[in-house]
Amino acid sequence: MEIKKIKRSEDYSAWYNNLVKQADLAEHSAVKGCMVIKPYGYAIWEKMQTELDRRFKETGHQNAYFPLFIPKSFFSKEASHVDGFAKECAVVTHYRLKNGENNEIVVDEDAKLEEELIVRPTSETIIWNTYRDWITSHRDLPILVNQWANVVRWEMRTRLFLRTTEFLWQEGHTAHATSDEAVAETKQMLEVYADFAENVLAVPVIKGVKTANERFAGAIETYCIEGLMQDGKALQMGTSHFLGQNFAKAFDVKFTSKENKQEYVWATSWGVSTRLMGALIMSHSDDEGLVLPPNLAPIQVVIVPILSKKEDEREAVLAKAKEIQQGLKKRGISVKLDDRENTTPGFKFAEYELKGIPVRIAIGNRDLQNNTVEIARRDTKEKQSMSSIDIEHKVENLLQAIQQNIFQKAMDYRDAHIHVVNTWDEFNDALENKTGFVSAHWDGTTETELKIKELTKATIRCVPLNNKLENGTCVLTGNPSTQRVLFAKAY
């Protein structure tokens, strides 16, 4: 296999696309804007699901499943919600095909649906319509439900993982008796996302609040985690919304309180998607290929035996390799032993680097003589020969060190790309020449926010949580401001 390499520094987006294909993560499908997630890419997504799902369960949530189709009338019940999504909805209008002229299959016009169905772009409406029947008393609350699903948003321009017409995600939808409880849930799930991003994906994130302009359609407040990619562009990696009573009012979801009063239910929703795959790739990978954090890698260690042509030597090397594999497996490490004899070790080395396997162990006859193995780490590309005694422990430590190093590297990059500026010139200079986040004063108006977006293409990514309050003047208008916000060009 000839591997096509594109340098990250030369063409970031071509590098990204090439990497997704070469590492066998995903490819374009026959359907516009939709991708095929290939087994290796899906294995990584499954690891994300496993880690997230465990955290959801630990915080008291249960999984459920709601329909793919949403009656159009549901959609229009929450005014800002429909405004936000109307432009990107796929609509089902018929339910039958028939044979037309020339043996073509055509839509049967007689099979028109009385009410069109929207392919869900998100499920708030169908879920709140359902919750109405589930909730009558404060004793029915809270409802803590998550669903793993696919959704469709008809985007003009798509990119593998980052923005596709159909994508996979999870959406949590919770119902609460009080506003405080719903806000606490919203913040709790933001913490879950941040913990996952930093400790599993090894991507440092900034937790914050969206401005009114960037808020989810139908939310009172949108919290988010924002990451910074290696090209200096920001990526929204997850959102958690406090929906207030907006959906409860739209769908008439009331409960009888302890005081025997009828009250509207308080809501949250929160989600992360296969976009995280994009974040993962763009945060760590290099010109050799993918770099996976050990906590996420479907295969954490690959063993490449260096096979001699002498039968007895070959058997001995393979036996030792299997022994190491078993030892590592017992420690809960996922190990692949690549004993293919029709490819050379060098080829395998390159292939597993491309796929981002964190640790590679090479073992040959020479090692057998000396009781050693060669261990190479993907993140730094260092390799060294070491004693094979207590190899399990060494590998365990190394995996931890790699996880830590990848995170620290991303953190250092991120921290070096938060530019604090005070003037419009500095603002533009930072965006154009330094890239990354720009921390600047903003007068708090949507008008100014939009003006800055128009002039620079940068958007307000968030107002960081626990933001320091300080008096200043808006970088564009000079109007008074009480805090800095983070601007960036974003995906």
Place this chain on the structure above:
RNA sequence: CGGGGUGUAGCGUAGCCUGGUAUCGCGCCACAUUUGGGAUGUGGAGGUCGUAGGUUCGAAUCCUGCCACCCCGACCA
């Protein structure tokens, strides 16, 4: 949806201007020799030239429509 570009074997490509049935590399299959950083040799298989029309004796090549993808804009998780 607007501007620009691309589409030839699994992948990357030459040929197109100047029309005559497709080039090369990698990969694939077989055998042999190899195997501590992307092996070598010999033989072999594989192509509706994105697609539908048109011009022509003849189209990968010229013309038109359509489709897909990439880059830039508007939009977004």
